Amino acid sequence: MDRLEAMRLFTRVVDRRSFTQAANDLEIPRSTATQVIKQLEDRLGVKLLQRTTRTVRPTLDGEAYYRRCLAILDDIEDAEGAFSGAVPKGMLRIEVQGTLARHFLMPSLPRFFAAYPQIEIAMSESDRWVDVIREGCDCVLRYGALPDSDLIARPVTSLERITCAATSYLEKYGAPTSLDDLANHRAVCLRSITTGALRPFEFVEAGQVTKVDMAVPLSVTGTESFLEAVRLGFGLAQMPLFHIERDLAEGRLQRVLAPYALPPGPVSILYPRARQLSPRVRVFIDWVIQQFSPVGR
The missing domain is CATH 3.40.190.10 (Periplasmic binding protein-like II)
Known part of the structure; x- marks a missing residue:
């Protein structure tokens, strides 16, 4: 397995918190997944994962390497996805405020997955200000006034x-x-x-x-x-x-x-400025705006 495929396996293990589930997702034997991660740790000279009987979690070094892998893999996918006709696919990491997610996004999410079956969503819920790049988020949905940042903030709607x-x-x-x-x-x-x-x-x-x-x-x-x-x-x-x-x-x-x-309460979606939006992020942003369109501005 080459280095990029090893990175994809490693990030999937971290996302799934399981060697077995990651191996199933990538359609490889679990023994192969275990061997590849061990070879990766040996090559880097650090322990990347903490294993228990129930779960797998990244170490501090593993967390740092995970963020770097996400950035590299996203850049590769974005470069390939920049060509017309690319099918939106892959993991979409989003951060939302829970009330907005439950009221506006969740009811229509089945239709989104039906339209884009090759997209997976990892949704984090929080009211805190997120460091999008450091935490590996593709975009953030926020309610209220926004602090100054280097992110692009696209207005979605204004709520009464x-x-x-x-x-x-x-x-x-x-x-x-x-x-x-x-x-x-x-x-x-x-x-x-x-x-x-x-x-x-x-x-x-x-x-x-x-x-x-x-x-x-x-x-x-x-x-x-x-x-x-x-x-x-x-x-x-x-x-x-x-x-x-x-x-x-x-x-x-x-x-x-x-x-x-x-x-009124502004709702915005934010994403990194220095990044060509991948197809999965573009279609998700357009879909989010549609979910708020009946509310009006």
Whole structure:
């Protein structure tokens, strides 16, 4: 097996966390896969994998080599895929925010696989800022304002946001009718995993964004915990409408301060600047944009 094929085998072992599954994927005997990885470790002079009875994981050296292998193999695939008529195929590594994935992507994912049966997706779920190149991601789907970076950020859509609270909270504290009333209320806020900063309450007045300071007895970093805290009545919140439509319809949450508009929530897909997009990445980005198109901008 040549070096490129050994790299492909090694990355597949890491992805699958299994010699047996990797060997099955590449249609080679397991004994051959084990021998090739041992020869690779001998040639490099480092231990690449930690083996247990249940799983296989990369060592620190193995993780570094894995990232380098991904970059090399992706460059080769991108070069070949640059020619017209190339069939989208291979592993697609994406990072998404879980709420967006569950609401917009997962329901239509079977149709994507039916259209592109040779593409595999490895989806990571997180709200943190991802180092796309270092972590080997092909693209990242993000909600909210983006920090400065060298990545290309392609706008996908803008999601309507509203101010809301649990019915139980409003029964206890009353509903605010003006921004001045917010001084007597408490808020539940999202806190950035990266910076620790709270996402402020924001309203649009006369074309300008106004930030309002409120008491924040509870802040969280996860969107599901954020929603549950609002449902439990810990305070007012500002949330994307799509995320709470069922709660509004079933009366658990109520909209407040409806006359006061909020800045919309931008959704973007990001990918490395210095890379010719492979066919699998191009078709995935186009498909993602289609999934958000009914939402409107």
